[in-house]
Amino acid sequence: MLELGLIVRALLRHKMAALIIALQIALTLTVLVNAVFMIQDRQASMARDTGVNETDTFYLTSRVFAPGYDYQSEIPKDLDLLRHTPGIIDAVYINSVPLSGYGGYQRLQLQPGKDQSSIIAGDYLSDDHLLNTLELELIAGENFQPEDVLIQDSNSAQLPAKIIVSRAMAAQLYPDNWQRALGSTVYVDENVPLKITGIVKTLQGAWHFWDQVEATIITPVISLTDAGIYLIRTEPGRRDELMPEVEALLAHSNKNRIIRSVTTLQDTRDESYREHNATNKILLLVVVTLVLVTAFGIVGLATFGINRRTRQIGTRRALGATKGQIMRYFMVENSLITLAGIALGAIGAVALNIYLVETFAMTPVTPDLIVYGAIAVFVLGQLAVLYPARKAALISPATATRMV
Amino acid sequence: MFFYYLRLARISILRHWGLSLLMVTAIALGIGAAMTTVTVNYLMSADPIPSKSHALHTIQLDNWDESNPFKEGLEPPPFLTYRDAKNLLSAKKAQRQTMHTAAKAVIEPLAEEDLPLYVTVRANTADFFTMFETPFVYGGPWQKEVDDNNDLVVVLSEKINERLFAGENSVGKSIKINGDLYKVVGVLANWQPKPRFYHVDKVKAFDDSEDIFLPFTAITRKKINFDDNSYCWGPTTDNWQDYLNSECAWVHFWVEFNSPAEKQQYRDFLNGYVEEQRLYGRFKRPNDNRINTLEQWFKAREVINKDNNMLMAMAFLFLGVCLLNTVGLLLAKFLGKSPEIGLRQALGASKSTLFYQYMVESACIGVMGGLLGLLFTYLGLAGIEVLYGEKMKALVTLDAQLVIFAILLSVAATVIAGLYPTWRACNVAPANQLKSQ
Amino acid sequence: MLSMNNLCKVFQSADIQTHALREVNLSVNEGDFLSVTGPSGSGKTTFLNIAGLLENHSSGEFLLDGENVGALKDSARSRLRNQKIGFIFQGFNLIPDLNLYDNVDVPLRYRGFNARERKQRIHSQLERVGLASRMKHLPAQLSGGQQQRVAIARALATDPRFLLADEPTGNLDSEMAQGVMSLLEEINQQGTTIIMVTHDTELAQRASRSIQIKDGRVSEVPPLMKRVIA
Structure with a gap:
């Protein structure tokens, strides 16, 4: 693709800006993979069968004095x-x-x-x-x-x-x-x-x-x-x-006794796994906000980049670029940055996991999770850039001549 | 000029409100997440007894099975056997020493119409109160002789005194447990050290302190049963006296030193004691006598649980993402201002002046992010209380120090995030920006 | 008060050297109205950038009021620009986020005047260009001629001894251009030295002195020739 070289060269002119988004995506992937992994880990632990009928059973303590x-x-x-x-x-x-x-x-x-x-x-x-x-x-x-x-x-x-x-x-x-x-x-x-x-x-x-x-x-x-x-x-x-x-x-x-702590097995399970449940909810919240922050960050940056290049885009349109080509330019640009981020993030995810495994005695993350995470982040990036790219495509070719 | 820059920052932030909102929200979310976990960890690792934390120590001895080490030999049992605790207590080799354990009991009604009252019990020796500086509203600790002469006395918590004696001075009155009358010698003021340092583990570190305090002899004479973890090896019989003489480790043993020299002396004493016990065929494993400081003990007993540390690590990474997000957006914004920066240079602004101006703008965004972040922290802590329950209540309050830390963290974070974009923006060559666009 | 001796400017990129200005010898006196003409790419803008201390020269000597500015650091150059030089640009270069009052205020702030002094200067300058009533308006709400008048007000607010104008009428229709030109002449008569880059020969003739730049070399156009060209 002829355009690819062009995009790469344009990106290289703004190395730092591209690097910062790539880093952000890398860190997002790092956190995402590990958080999802920890959630799965706890889910699996909570999903284990106690082997007993938990729904119809309760217990109480008879305290003799x-x-x-x-x-x-x-x-x-x-x-x-x-x-x-x-x-x-x-x-x-x-x-x-x-x-x-x-x-x-x-x-x-x-x-x-x-x-x-x-x-x-x-x-x-x-x-x-x-x-x-x-x-x-x-x-x-x-x-x-x-x-x-x-x-x-x-x-x-x-x-x-x-x-x-x-x-x-x-x-x-x-x-x-x-x-x-x-x-x-x-x-x-x-x-x-x-x-x-x-x-x-x-x-x-x-x-x-x-x-x-x-x-x-x-x-x-x-x-x-x-x-x-x-x-x-x-x-x-x-x-x-x-x-x-x-x-x-x-x-x-x-x-001659007190009857205490009349409790269902269900409540006992909930209490027992309370910390797991809480941690999972917090991690889930972190994952969701993280994804939103990153997505909005990409939208914001892309919008800004497009505003800055309005005249350039108008000129391209005037010179015959189709709306599709303009959109494709930004989608490809985003995918290049995201891919760089994913490459960094995959390394980061493994590194963080090694740290977590050593510090908190967790089990190591599986490679397939990193792959799924990478796909999710890639799709996220493309979705986030879709709106600004569409806006760019709608810039009128007349902008080129009208702008002072 | 500072106020001029503030005004310029306000104009700039309001003009690009969408972008500003995005940055402020991102910082606030990152700060909120980081501060929530920091607060919980900070309060979990707070010093529960600052005046004494350097002096208090708890003892571990490795009395375990020669061939079957306790915890793969990494660590001796966390408690002492009754006979070792008793021996160390009688030796009086430290400034102060106490042994204690947890129990539960029912206070029986003295009058027919009253109801029995279920209470948590700490069974301890006299020094417990002075070592741990428990505040008294009425009376005081029992005499040291009580630990030997089996007097039936009790120290009540404020809560129980309120319940049984309507909060009045109850010293001299009695309560009935298991058929015996215990004379009240003291009533504690509300005393809730967090963590409850004298008895911590993964689950119990933030429990409340006990309702009543009884002499340890109430346990040894089987007036009440202890209700605490007991780690056993070796043969047991059904005789209580045999149990007291067994290798079961269940007694918490604490000592107080006034100087490092005393600690060293005590270490020598412990080594001598273990040697002496070896003559009776005990302590067949290599010496592993531990004198733990509060800090070492909290770590060993996992007072700050792993989940919190892990969540804190994740929260700071999350803050990292939010900051990178801010760096990117600020970079875009400031580069977009290149013409303005060029013009200001032409009109006499030096690079350092411009740097100052845009750092003020970054800091403004940081302060707003910090303030919103505090709100998120507040919500986060409320959420943690809902998720983790009552127990966390003491651990989810913001104090002034934390609020200041949150603001400083967010300003520092944004200023650092703003450094690169500002530097880049101020380094544009003015001449290039002044030609008509 | 402004003198250039053997001044050169060389732009150095990876493998190409471009000589934008070659051995310029020029002295401008107090009260001059100097027009600078020349074809595109001849070095007019570079000349103006160097004269305005926006860019450094490569070799030679540049004295401003007897002071060698080639040796000055960024902050000292900024101070000189603020105290002695006013700028007018073809594209007006008003800050779009700030209203007229705040735009004129910018150089006054860097000068460090107190609030009363700034207010007084802004008012009098905006009155002079006839825009005092629109002080709270944003630049986008003004016509091109009005914007350029604000830019002139801003350039003059600090009482500069030099006014550097880069194609000040380039983006204006002829009627507006005449207005701006008259304003500049009036300012010159009040004692401000003006250097104006233009490609409009008619405007150039209205200046008291003219120089032409061609391939980086500066040559003075004698008053006689001016009449011949006219």
């Missing part, structure tokens, strides 16, 4: 009351709620003895109703039997004979074939054996930011404490209506 409270009989009584309340499908007494940020963990090792490597896993202490209450999907083995469940003081170190593990945990124990976990024996506290009698598809632990969040075990123990949690699943759609009823029910059944 009177001395000499008979936990051994009061807790089963509470459970009986809850399980027989109309609208409630099932309920359990448990030590921790998924994603709540509060829970316990256990170290499992495949071989007994000291100095054996171990795998850490989130530990849910509950009874044989847990699978039904959380609607967990059992993919191998079987649920606990009522007689498997130990009821004991929270300081007690006694352990049951069986556990159920999540598939992710099974896969960590037996990386070649998770199914081998079923029926195998693992050890805690160096040499206490536990038999894996069931595997659930998914069950996340208490801390969403923990790298072992997917590795969980269920231990059939009712651990009696003065701050126990009742986890309750209602019939679909009846959760909100039952929450205050259940609170009142438990509060009246025994006055």
Whole structure:
């Protein structure tokens, strides 16, 4: 194209102006790619399945204050009351709620003895109703039997004979074939054996930011404490209506405690991912404004450049340039600058990503994202220059003679 | 001349209002984004106890499993075992020392018609109050003897005193927890250090301070249960006394030094202590005794979370884009003024005079951008409070220092952005601009 | 008061040297009305730019009131321009963003007059060119002749000893041109030295002295020849 050389030469005469736009586009691409990447990263983390029915489930804490409270009989009584309340499908007494940020963990090792490597896993202490209450999907083995469940003081170190593990945990124990976990024996506290009698598809632990969040075990123990949690699943759609009823029910059944923090699993998830959500919203806002600022910047600069060259454009028109050719001139000019910016920006994006990876321990950005980002920025540049270019094309050829 | 330049700037800005608006808005957005994140970080990293921050330190010891290090050996557990904390406390080798942990409790009604009250508890030893300079409205800290003689005493927060005793002097009165009566010895004035330096981590750094303060013996004698992170290894039994003697790390331990020499002495003491404990078959890992300053501790506990730092990095890059945008637009605008600049030179303006004139115009745009940027910062902080919730409330207020910083930042940013375009514009040869267009 | 001795101006671009002015020897006296004529590209404008201190010469000597201006820095040259020289251009060169008052105000500001003095000077100059009533108007609202009169008012506001005019009537019709020319003559009679570049021989004759520039060389046109040409 003959015009290309002309445009390049014109650009070179205004090197700095072109360089500044190119730099701006480069920085825009840098921020854009990394921001979108971070958004995706958090979205992916939030999209992980907890494995439990989050919509119909809520929980509350029963805080005992009177001395000499008979936990051994009061807790089963509470459970009986809850399980027989109309609208409630099932309920359990448990030590921790998924994603709540509060829970316990256990170290499992495949071989007994000291100095054996171990795998850490989130530990849910509950009874044989847990699978039904959380609607967990059992993919191998079987649920606990009522007689498997130990009821004991929270300081007690006694352990049951069986556990159920999540598939992710099974896969960590037996990386070649998770199914081998079923029926195998693992050890805690160096040499206490536990038999894996069931595997659930998914069950996340208490801390969403923990790298072992997917590795969980269920231990059939009712651990009696003065701050126990009742986890309750209602019939679909009846959760909100039952929450205050259940609170009142438990509060009246025994006055030596306070019923606190009646919370849905949905709220717990929202609270847990609040920071992720907030960061994503902020990043999204940054991306949108960034794109707008850059687009308007291009419009402003192009308009100015065209105003300055009004006479020149008029002369070109007088000499026979078509409207299309005038428009094309500015579109090509913009695309050259944008391409230079994209080349710089791609390097910048990778550099920033390396910095972010090193400083904030993120995963590296994928190349395809940079490609998409580059395409988006290119289209943005062309769209932004469209309006000024059209204005340039509408300059009358008579301008050449009329201007003093 | 300054006011003349101001007037010229006003005329120029108003004549090209679209362009001016674009520049001002871009700067304002960049400043708003940068200042919002700076404010949050600034308040997060504020010194919560300026008078003492150099003197206060928290101790870490590596009592962990020989073959299974805590956190891959990068860091010892953040807390001490009860027995180590107790030993260090009794040794009294520092100016002051305290151990503490978090708990929860229910204050039982003394009268039939009252309701039980759920409270957060800090269980600590006597020096806690003097070390951390907690302000008292009534009474004061309990006597040091209380830490040994098991007296049942309590210090109330202002909030709880308001609730239980209508804000009156309650020293000498009692509250009931778990069947025991605790005598009130002091009431704190509103004391909310941010970050809550004596107990910080990723999640809890900006929580409120506790409702009531009990002697640590309330925990050790199992009057109430502690409710805090505990990191354990090794065998456990179901006996509470065994737990206290176990390798579970859960006790926060803080010391106060008056001089670097004292700190060095304490380091020597800790090394000696660990050596001595090795005789009992403990501390099998290499020495990793840490005496953390507040600053080191905040960093280790990630008080300023990564998201904020990352958002700040992004915000400053965003400001960079906005400034480049301004550089480009100013360049276009000032180059468009070449004829005027040539003429002014002919009429007697020197280059430095013209430079001054156009820098005033740049600075005007900067000030307007800064002011609008403050509005955006205000909105941004309001947005952060909505997004992150109550907890951030203490961290989203602008003080005078931040306002001044915002304005200076925007003016400095625009003046820097204006430097190149102005320099370019003032370097036109006047003779070339004066021929009829 | 203005004297050029062996003054040369060479434009140096990548590989070409252009001699715009060659060995100019000229002295202009107080009260002269000097017209400069010559074909396009002969160096008229370069001559004016150098005389007006807008450009530096390459070699030779240029004395203004006995002072060698070749050695002066930018700020000193700016001060001299402001104090001694007034400019009138073919394209008027009013600042389009500023109204008439502010346009005339520009050189006064650089001179550092106080507000009262500036006001008084602006008023009297605009009155002299008959535009006092349109002080708040923008240049675009005026005709070409009116714009040039504002430019003259602006040039005279600082009481310059020299007035440099570059084709002052080039963009005006003959009636307007006559008006502007009469104004210049009146100014000259009041003692201001004028150097006027023009290609209009008729106007050139009205000056007290004429020089011609051809290929960068300056030659004085004797008064006798003037009459012959006429």
